[in-house]
Amino acid sequence: MDIFIQQVVNGLVLGCIYALIALGYTMVYGILGIINFAHGEVLMVGALTALSAILGLQYLFPGMPQWLMLVVATLIAMPVCAFLSYGIERIAYRPLRNAPRLAPLITAIGISIILQTLAMIIWSRNPLIFPTLLPSSPIDIFSTGAVITGKEIVIIVLSFVVMVGLLLLVNRTKLGRAMRATAESPRIASLMGVNPNAVISATFMIGAALAAVAGIMMATNYGNAHFYMGFIPGLKAFTAAVLGGIGNLAGAMIGGILLGLIESLGAGYIGDFTNDIFGSNYQDVFAFIVLIVVLVFRPSGIMGERVADRA
Amino acid sequence: MFNNTLNSPAKKVLAIAGFIALALLAPFIAQTFGGNYWVRILDFALLYIMLALGLNIVVGFAGLLDLGYIAFYAVGAYLMALLSSPQLTSQFADLAQLFPAGIHLGFWWVLFIAGPIAALFGVLLGAPTLKLRGDYLAIVTLGFGEIIRIFLNNLDRPVNITNGPKGINAIDPVVFFGIDLSKAQELFGIKLSPGLMYYYLIMVLVIAVVFISLRLQHSRIGRAWVAIREDETAAKAMGINTRNVKLLAFAMGATFGGISGVVFGAFQAFVSPESFVLWESIYVLAIVVLGGMGHIPGVILGGILLVGFQEVLRELAEPAQKMLFGHVYIDAEVLRQLLFGLALVVVMLYRPSGIWPAPKREDRPVVRTRSHSSRLEGGM
Amino acid sequence: MPPASPHPLLNVQHINKRFGGVQALDDVGLEITAGQIYGLIGPNGAGKTTFFNVITGLYTPDSGTFMLDGQTYQPTAVHEVAKAGIARTFQNIRLFGEMTALENVMVGRHVRTKAGVFAAVFRPASARHEEAAIEDMAHDLLEYVGIGQYAHYTARNLSYGHQRRLEIARALATEPKLLALDEPAAGMNATEKVELRALLDKIRRDGRTILLIEHDVKLVMGLCDQMTVLDYGKVIAQGLPQDVQKNPAVIEAYLGTPAH
Numbered sequence: 001m002d003i004f005i006q007q008v009v010n011g012l013v014l015g016c017i018y019a020l021i022a023l024g025y026t027m028v029y030g031i032l033g034i035i036n037f038a039h040g041e042v043l044m045v046g047a048l049t050a051l052s053a054i055l056g057l058q059y060l061f062p063g064m065p066q067w068l069m070l071v072v073a074t075l076i077a078m079p080v081c082a083f084l085s086y087g088i089e090r091i092a093y094r095p096l097r098n099a100p101r102l103a104p105l106i107t108a109i110g111i112s113i114i115l116q117t118l119a120m121i122i123w124s125r126n127p128l129i130f131p132t133l134l135p136s137s138p139i140d141i142f143s144t145g146a147v148i149t150g151k152e153i154v155i156i157v158l159s160f161v162v163m164v165g166l167l168l169l170v171n172r173t174k175l176g177r178a179m180r181a182t183a184e185s186p187r188i189a190s191l192m193g194v195n196p197n198a199v200i201s202a203t204f205m206i207g208a209a210l211a212a213v214a215g216i217m218m219a220t221n222y223g224n225a226h227f228y229m230g231f232i233p234g235l236k237a238f239t240a241a242v243l244g245g246i247g248n249l250a251g252a253m254i255g256g257i258l259l260g261l262i263e264s265l266g267a268g269y270i271g272d273f274t275n276d277i278f279g280s281n282y283q284d285v286f287a288f289i290v291l292i293v294v295l296v297f298r299p300s301g302i303m304g305e306r307v308a309d310r311a
Numbered sequence: 312m313f314n315n316t317l318n319s320p321a322k323k324v325l326a327i328a329g330f331i332a333l334a335l336l337a338p339f340i341a342q343t344f345g346g347n348y349w350v351r352i353l354d355f356a357l358l359y360i361m362l363a364l365g366l367n368i369v370v371g372f373a374g375l376l377d378l379g380y381i382a383f384y385a386v387g388a389y390l391m392a393l394l395s396s397p398q399l400t401s402q403f404a405d406l407a408q409l410f411p412a413g414i415h416l417g418f419w420w421v422l423f424i425a426g427p428i429a430a431l432f433g434v435l436l437g438a439p440t441l442k443l444r445g446d447y448l449a450i451v452t453l454g455f456g457e458i459i460r461i462f463l464n465n466l467d468r469p470v471n472i473t474n475g476p477k478g479i480n481a482i483d484p485v486v487f488f489g490i491d492l493s494k495a496q497e498l499f500g501i502k503l504s505p506g507l508m509y510y511y512l513i514m515v516l517v518i519a520v521v522f523i524s525l526r527l528q529h530s531r532i533g534r535a536w537v538a539i540r541e542d543e544t545a546a547k548a549m550g551i552n553t554r555n556v557k558l559l560a561f562a563m564g565a566t567f568g569g570i571s572g573v574v575f576g577a578f579q580a581f582v583s584p585e586s587f588v589l590w591e592s593i594y595v596l597a598i599v600v601l602g603g604m605g606h607i608p609g610v611i612l613g614g615i616l617l618v619g620f621q622e623v624l625r626e627l628a629e630p631a632q633k634m635l636f637g638h639v640y641i642d643a644e645v646l647r648q649l650l651f652g653l654a655l656v657v658v659m660l661y662r663p664s665g666i667w668p669a670p671k672r673e674d675r676p677v678v679r680t681r682s683h684s685s686r687l688e689g690g691m
Numbered sequence: 692m693p694p695a696s697p698h699p700l701l702n703v704q705h706i707n708k709r710f711g712g713v714q715a716l717d718d719v720g721l722e723i724t725a726g727q728i729y730g731l732i733g734p735n736g737a738g739k740t741t742f743f744n745v746i747t748g749l750y751t752p753d754s755g756t757f758m759l760d761g762q763t764y765q766p767t768a769v770h771e772v773a774k775a776g777i778a779r780t781f782q783n784i785r786l787f788g789e790m791t792a793l794e795n796v797m798v799g800r801h802v803r804t805k806a807g808v809f810a811a812v813f814r815p816a817s818a819r820h821e822e823a824a825i826e827d828m829a830h831d832l833l834e835y836v837g838i839g840q841y842a843h844y845t846a847r848n849l850s851y852g853h854q855r856r857l858e859i860a861r862a863l864a865t866e867p868k869l870l871a872l873d874e875p876a877a878g879m880n881a882t883e884k885v886e887l888r889a890l891l892d893k894i895r896r897d898g899r900t901i902l903l904i905e906h907d908v909k910l911v912m913g914l915c916d917q918m919t920v921l922d923y924g925k926v927i928a929q930g931l932p933q934d935v936q937k938n939p940a941v942i943e944a945y946l947g948t949p950a951h
Contacts, residue, residue, distance in 0.1 A: 034446060035449075091656070092660075096663075099663055100663075101444075101445040102370075102600070102604075103659045103663050104659075105376070105446060105449060106596075106600055106655055106659045107656045107659045109655060110651075110652045110653065110654070110655030110656035111652065112652070113649075114649060114656070116648070117648045121641055121645060121649075235450070235453070235454075238450065282461060284457070284461060285458050285461050288455075288458050291450065292454060295447055295451055296439045296442075299442075299443075526811050530806060530822070531800075531804055531806045531810075531822070531825070532808060534790070534797055535801055537790060537794075538787050541788055541790065542788075544785065546798070548747060548749075548769055548770075548772075548778070549770075549862075549864075550770050550803075550865055551770055551801050552770045553770065671845075672845060674845060676840040676841070676843075677830075677839060677840045677842045
């Protein structure tokens with residue numbers, strides 16, 4: 001029983017990160033109907049950019065409080081990722097809007113590879129240490145036996161703040177209305193005066209900013225960052241988006257947290273269930289199995305999908 | 312009648328003959344000018360071409376975007392590894408007792424059973440994907456590919472079947488009528504290195520695969536695949552059992568992948584999960600897509616170009632940088648990947664049907680000489 | 692195929708289909724006699740194409756009985772419907788664009804032929820004969836519908852009118868008992884409609900049964916032996932064209948209630 005709470009806590013942290021990444025996938029799929037394969041790489045760039053920013057700040061302003069360094073680094077990484085994602089959309093997706101489905105997928109894979117290799121060149125092929133700027137000493141959770149660290153609390157709280165912020169943006173602002181309209185039908189939205197290209201760009205940029213935050217959270221949580229850190233989490237986050245209902249924001253959030261919990265509890269208990277034939281080293285497989293099961297048995301996800309009518 | 316002289320039958324025959332001659336002589340040329348290293352490059356090029364031809368059936372003919380194709384390569388390779396090496400007998404005492412001389416089924420027998428086994432995997436992995444649309448199909452197949460790799464990587468505990476990340480070595484080589492292809496032979500005074508002999512073996516298989524692909528392409532099944540690719544609903548409405556026909560595409564593609572894997576296992580004498588990572592699936596897909604989807608000569612060209620370019624880059628990247636900049640800024644390996652990614656983007660943007668796509672048919676009116684009278688009136 | 696002796700070919704009754712809050716088909720039924728041209732008309736949105744989609748298996752009905760040529764058929768597996776003998780065309784033409792006209796029609800032969808992988812690769816005599824027969828019949832069908840010389844044209848390059856004929860030829864290739872045409876005259880000019888009418892007449896003369904959705908009332912009245920009129924998913928009239936034409940409910944559906 002004691003590992004249950006711990007795994008739930010771990011799963012919640014993981015899930016929040018997945019949720020933030022999943023939002024990017026789901027928003028893009030809702031509007032364009034394509035999987036932004038390169039999204040995982042955006043989070044990687046966010047983490048590495050923040051790393052460089054932190055190193056720079058540590059050098060230039062050694063007296064700055066650590067948490068402030070993290071905040072500043074995040075505020076630097078977010079626009080960088082936003083512009084990167086904007087560029088990806090303009091270069092790799094926009095010209096292929098009317099091409100068969102295969103084409104944007106291939107360019108996305110190409111961009112993914114390019115970003116990974118550029119990261120290898122600019123930063124390093126090896127994992128780099130990401131400084132722990134948030135309290136990471138374990139805090140006992142009442143008397144459950146489970147522990148949580150300060151940084152994990154920050155991750156969870158910040159994720160919820162961001163998610164609420166996004167929901168407010170989408171439901172209460174003019175841009176949000178434009179996004180929802182474009183997601184339903186770009187053609188009709190444009191007839192109402194919405195510029196679909198601008199909305200699409202905004203969607204990519206917002207998703208990228210979220211991914212940057214997620215990447216920094218990941219790096220903070222695990223203590224390192226490297227060029228390959230975005231790929232598998234990206235895939236898993238996409239699974240989460242599908243699980244919750246692709247195109248559905250609330251679905252992405254729920255799907256993300258749910259997937260984190262499934263993965264964490266699965267990894268924790270699989271050994272017991274299978275008499276140690278399968279251990280936690282099969283953790284990655286869970287997300288894939290969830291993906292396959294969802295797509296085969298309930299492709300519209302938990303909360304139902306919302307994809308544009310592109311007639 | 313033939314506007315484009317390049318397409319005149321005489322020139323076509325000449326081109327094909329020239330290509331065949333080059334293909335037959337290539338290993339000798341490589342051996343003379345480059346040595347064994349370059350002969351082995353040719354061998355791997357042929358293996359990739361065979362893989363790409365298999366994937367071409369799934370992606371090119373039937374339009375099913377498979378991003379996990381390398382899993383079938385792995386199935387074939389590990390079949391060879393498990394059935395023709397000391398691995399199983401060294402891990403399981405019962406088996407060692409049953410087979411005191413070891414399990415050495417041999418290349419030819421493994422090849423024989425690998426086809427159907429791989430086909431079965433093709434059906435198993437394809438079945439859940441039948442109702443999925445393009446992107447989802449890609450991701451799910453990717454997932455399957457990764458699942459298989461993870462299993463191969465971890466099936467060394469609690470019982471050691473695959474030896475995990477360490478891989479399986481000492482795989483038996485191909486023995487052809489008593490001749491061990493992994494040992495250099497001499498024929499009429501010409502030295503035949505293992506790489507050279509394997510080249511011709513693989514080439515024979517590639518030719519078989521090309522033959523089968525061509526036959527399939529111009530057949531009832533081939534038409535059904537293209538119909539599904541073009542408009543699945545209309546295909547169903549015309550009576551095509553799309554589920555079975557799609558599974559057939561997966562099965563055929565998997566069969567070729569599996570056979571390639573068996574050869575790979577015997578050739579390299581060593582297999583490990585490292586050879587079956589997602590990157591490899593993407594690489595084979597790139598050969599198909601960049602070469603010319605659905606177009607067999609294009610796929611072959613794609614294979615030659617991609618592997619060739621990769622090797623040339625490997626040789627030249629660092630010396631060139633040293634010469635130009637005095638310093639190696641980018642590793643050859645990293646540069647190769649970077650350019651590969653760029654190639655994917657650029658080709659999709661500017662030449663989406665590939666470097667050598669199926670030639671556009673010119674619309675020409677029919678001149679039929681057959682008489683066809685009474686069958687038409689009075690219904691059919 | 693000699694003209695069939697009149698017997699019920701298609702008998703579908705009590706078909707219901709609901710989409711969310713909309714009852715698209717409400718207890719719809721009709722019976723088509725072999726050798727007829729049967730018309731299905733009604734205002735836009737009446738449910739005609741929904742009906743087509745239900746009887747050909749693209750939509751799953753909520754209820755209904757389905758009999759073709761005296762035998763019950765399961766309208767849920769689309770390809771089984773074609774095998775049983777209903778072939779259709781689509782309102783928005785759905786050809787295999789990249790294939791030639793000939794290849795499109797050859798695909799239509801798929802359901803009546805059987806060459807598999809083995810036959811494709813080894814080409815035994817039986818398979819070669821089958822291929823030759825497929826190609827011959829495809830050529831014949833293209834000529835039958837009047838586009839014989841376009842056999843080697845890529846389908847997407849054909850003119851609109853020719854594409855419609857090609858779709859008909861492809862459907863005929865499945866040797867259907869019932870040929871179901873969804874607005875085959877849509878987008879055609881007067882001359883093309885005259886030619887289409889001649890073609891449909893010819894098909895009927897040659898013993899085939901046709902179910903026709905059409906908006907062109909004149910075309911339909913002159914061509915059809917019997918009709919059903921749908922409005923808001925319900926059958927509002929059934930019978931001979933001249934009777935249906937005079938039916939007040941039909942007039943109201945199309946023209947609205949007359950001002951008093």
